[in-house]
Amino acid sequence: MLVLVVDSSTPAVTAALVEVSADGVALRAHRCTVDARAHGELLAPEVDAVLAEAGARPADLAAIVAGLGPGPFTGLRVGLVTAATMGQVLGVPTYGVCSLDGIGHPVAAGEPVLAVSDARRREVYWAVYDGAGQRIAGPEVSAPAVAAERARDLAATVAVGDGAHRYADVLGLPVRAEPRFPDPLELARLAAERIRAGAPGERLTPLYLRRPDAVASIARKPVLP
Amino acid sequence: MADEPLILGIETSCDETGVGIVRGHTLLADALASSVEEHARFGGVVPEVASRAHLEAIVPTMDRALTEAGVTIADIDAIAVTSGPGLAGALLVGVAAAKGYALAAEKPVYGVNHLAAHVAVDTLEHGPLPEPAIALLVSGGHSSLLLVDDLARGVTPLGATIDDAAGEAFDKVARLLGLPFPGGPPIDREARAGDPAAIGFPRGLTAAKDLAAHRYDFSFSGLKTAVARWVEARQRAGEPVPVADVAASFQEAVCDVLTVKALEACRANGIETLVIGGGVAANSRLRAMAEQRAEKYGVRVRVPRPKLCTDNGAMVAALGSHLVAAGVEPSRLDLPADSAMPLTVVSVPGDVR
Numbered sequence A: 001m002l003v004l005v006v007d008s009s010t011p012a013v014t015a016a017l018v019e020v021s022a023d024g025v026a027l028r029a030h031r032c033t034v035d036a037r038a039h040g041e042l043l044a045p046e047v048d049a050v051l052a053e054a055g056a057r058p059a060d061l062a063a064i065v066a067g068l069g070p071g072p073f074t075g076l077r078v079g080l081v082t083a084a085t086m087g088q089v090l091g092v093p094t095y096g097v098c099s100l101d102g103i104g105h106p107v108a109a110g111e112p113v114l115a116v117s118d119a120r121r122r123e124v125y126w127a128v129y130d131g132a133g134q135r136i137a138g139p140e141v142s143a144p145a146v147a148a149e150r151a152r153d154l155a156a157t158v159a160v161g162d163g164a165h166r167y168a169d170v171l172g173l174p175v176r177a178e179p180r181f182p183d184p185l186e187l188a189r190l191a192a193e194r195i196r197a198g199a200p201g202e203r204l205t206p207l208y209l210r211r212p213d214a215v216a217s218i219a220r221k222p223v224l225p
Numbered sequence B: 001m002a003d004e005p006l007i008l009g010i011e012t013s014c015d016e017t018g019v020g021i022v023r024g025h026t027l028l029a030d031a032l033a034s035s036v037e038e039h040a041r042f043g044g045v046v047p048e049v050a051s052r053a054h055l056e057a058i059v060p061t062m063d064r065a066l067t068e069a070g071v072t073i074a075d076i077d078a079i080a081v082t083s084g085p086g087l088a089g090a091l092l093v094g095v096a097a098a099k100g101y102a103l104a105a106e107k108p109v110y111g112v113n114h115l116a117a118h119v120a121v122d123t124l125e126h127g128p129l130p131e132p133a134i135a136l137l138v139s140g141g142h143s144s145l146l147l148v149d150d151l152a153r154g155v156t157p158l159g160a161t162i163d164d165a166a167g168e169a170f171d172k173v174a175r176l177l178g179l180p181f182p183g184g185p186p187i188d189r190e191a192r193a194g195d196p197a198a199i200g201f202p203r204g205l206t207a208a209k210d211l212a213a214h215r216y217d218f219s220f221s222g223l224k225t226a227v228a229r230w231v232e233a234r235q236r237a238g239e240p241v242p243v244a245d246v247a248a249s250f251q252e253a254v255c256d257v258l259t260v261k262a263l264e265a266c267r268a269n270g271i272e273t274l275v276i277g278g279g280v281a282a283n284s285r286l287r288a289m290a291e292q293r294a295e296k297y298g299v300r301v302r303v304p305r306p307k308l309c310t311d312n313g314a315m316v317a318a319l320g321s322h323l324v325a326a327g328v329e330p331s332r333l334d335l336p337a338d339s340a341m342p343l344t345v346v347s348v349p350g351d352v353r
Ligand SMILES: [Zn+2]
Pocket: B114, B118, B139, B141, B278, B279, B310, B311
């Protein structure tokens, strides 16, 4: 089954086509551009390009997988709205996967792992995975020091992700070089069971983790002296 | 006519998620979801709240529009979307959605100018627009006077507000009078029982010295302050505020300036058609005053019905339909959302062939 994977939760704007079969998930085509300011421009041409590279038409897609974040809101929405609208037209199910799982899950091999992405404003989005790749904490948004403390409590021995590189000093853990950003093949693997079973699709609800910046307007200032 | 293009329009530049479907100049569907109530307690639109609401609303709103029109997306010839100007994050949801629909259904996509769409929507009500025409676009986000030479390829900005938008002035004055947000409808309602000549509020940029540099520009900030001063003085004196009179006098001042400048633009350019659009065009006094004064100038005023004046998807579809009919090239898939899209750009050009 041909499946489209999109993730726009980090500066890496990603589209991939994967083949989900009974015995595995294989990458057919992949585009990724790291540019935190151009998610809206980049993603659709990438989707177009992976389809063209695989010689496929949109109607050949059996499902769509999208990284739900957490991630900076504006960019994150691009991936989710792209997946949701394409799923609507094609009548195929859409499945969401926590984007941090696409960073932490592949690294977990016996020891707990801290997966970290940049949340801007000197904060990080993070989650902790056990040795089998199961998420045991998060996703959360907090100062890197808070993530470091929780990771220590959960006996994480390694950190991974773009945010881990950025805040390596504060986290105090060895940093795995890759994946730096959510791995689309991994996101597809995490949804593969649902895809194979033809499970009903889900509404793609972003993991914002933060409330909108909305300040109730204060009482009106008088204009008379 | 069945051979006219079937066009879908998507609008998300502010707090309304709109999906409209037109065939030629015929409106088939105009589905709308609004987050206005979520913004009311903030007294203005909160961009992130609007963006979140667009993401939630786009798929169901599209479903409603397709059902209403009795078509499927496979029947559509092209998709038009507001790519600017507007709130950056809100625009981006609509642009990404349009591209998702275009990709999946293998249709062309046109990134269009929101203000030009406000002009184009009138074609759904009154048929093709005679060109050139003058357009007055007034809402909570914009107050512009345009010369529409060619709605498919370019419009010429004549003037705009130098401070608050006209709709913003309505919102602020409504708040001052204890009326709900958005302020346009309640002020219109209150004004009906008031005397428009009760208080002589200032008409911004109409004095001879201002006209030299700002012949077609607007200013509503001074008016807003004048209303606030007048109301406060009453309150301090312990006297009741005559809400209906204040509303009527304020509304009269706004409509006076708007219609005088719009009709002066018609006269100076020898133009006989004035189109009024945007949320403030739903104001009953503006419509009446424009029609009454236009007669003197031999100008025909075209104002679409109120539901088409406020932001909606039908206006975007109407402009898309006009572009397709004029043979304009679609935009490319890397179409950006442009919060400051200039008025001179009607649609974002695609590859030049
Ligand atoms: Zn508007």
